[in-house]
Amino acid sequence: MCLIVFAYRAHPAYRLILAANRDEFYARPTTPLAHWDNAPEVLAGHDLVGGGTWLGMTYDGKFAAVTNYRDSRGLGEKALSRGLLVSDFLRGHNTPRTYMEVLQARADCYNGFNLLLGDTNGLYYFCNRENVVRELSPGLYGLSNHQLDTPWPKILRAKSALRQLIDTGSIQSKDMFEFLADRHKPSDGELPDTGIGIDRERLLSPIFISSQNYGTRSSTVLLISPDGRVSMTERETLSGDVKTYQWKLASL
Numbered sequence: 001m002c003l004i005v006f007a008y009r010a011h012p013a014y015r016l017i018l019a020a021n022r023d024e025f026y027a028r029p030t031t032p033l034a035h036w037d038n039a040p041e042v043l044a045g046h047d048l049v050g051g052g053t054w055l056g057m058t059y060d061g062k063f064a065a066v067t068n069y070r071d072s073r074g075l076g077e078k079a080l081s082r083g084l085l086v087s088d089f090l091r092g093h094n095t096p097r098t099y100m101e102v103l104q105a106r107a108d109c110y111n112g113f114n115l116l117l118g119d120t121n122g123l124y125y126f127c128n129r130e131n132v133v134r135e136l137s138p139g140l141y142g143l144s145n146h147q148l149d150t151p152w153p154k155i156l157r158a159k160s161a162l163r164q165l166i167d168t169g170s171i172q173s174k175d176m177f178e179f180l181a182d183r184h185k186p187s188d189g190e191l192p193d194t195g196i197g198i199d200r201e202r203l204l205s206p207i208f209i210s211s212q213n214y215g216t217r218s219s220t221v222l223l224i225s226p227d228g229r230v231s232m233t234e235r236e237t238l239s240g241d242v243k244t245y246q247w248k249l250a251s252l
Contacts, residue, residue: 001054001067002145003207004116005158008123009138011166016118018222019162019176020065022054023209026238030217033234033243042090043232043245045218052083055220056090057232061120061249063222064089069112069129070145070194082113089117096124100133107131114143120249140166146192153186154207173221173233180219182207
């Protein structure tokens with residue numbers, strides 16, 4: 001993922017409200033949101049190059065998502081796939097905190113990343129550029145390719161859109177997909193300087209990215225109610241296909 005905005009315990013009708021865009025090269029082989037054949041408890045897309053995923057959930061309430069952290073300290077071919085951080089958690093038995101605490105010792109085996117992990121007991125954040133496990137309090141958050149709530153224009157704009165929906169009291173997936181499709185580009189003076197040059201900063205600045213060979217490949221909306229009703233919807237950009245899965249968590 002390259003953009004995630006979410007409200008955690010910030011709406012009376014939802015335990016979690018999450019909207020996310022996955023940005024990737026169009027040619028990278030991927031399968032859409034579905035149950036995994038080798039792990040039927042996992043509901044996620046599948047990166048066929050790295051073997052992991054960018055966002056997923058299990059039927060017993062485990063949730064995970066990852067974004068890349070944009071910097072120049074890459075490990076090249078020696079780096080492990082960051083998508084495996086998501087799939088390994090979803091297929092494993094550790095709690096979010098335990099998984100992250102174990103990860104701390106080997107976090108430098110990966111290029112920069114942000115990791116969100118949750119279950120029915122809590123929601124946690126970990127960035128290997130600070131190497132600190134953080135349990136999140138109720139609130140509205142935004143995450144892109146820097147640390148949580150870094151005030152990049154796309155994060156501020158997406159959080160504002162989600163806040164407006166929350167303030168109306170009505171949360172609809174179609175409205176969330178609408179702001180996930182926002183192609184507004186901020187002025188050059190608002191852009192961060194992450195060392196990739198101004199042309200690349202401009203390309204990556206909107207909520208929804210579009211270019212000749214790279215852009216927003218899919219958008220996901222996840223809604224979880226306090227009593228454990230889950231709705232997870234993915235919209236693929238290239239095909240236009242939309243898939244929705246709904247279920248009830250037995251543990252809530």
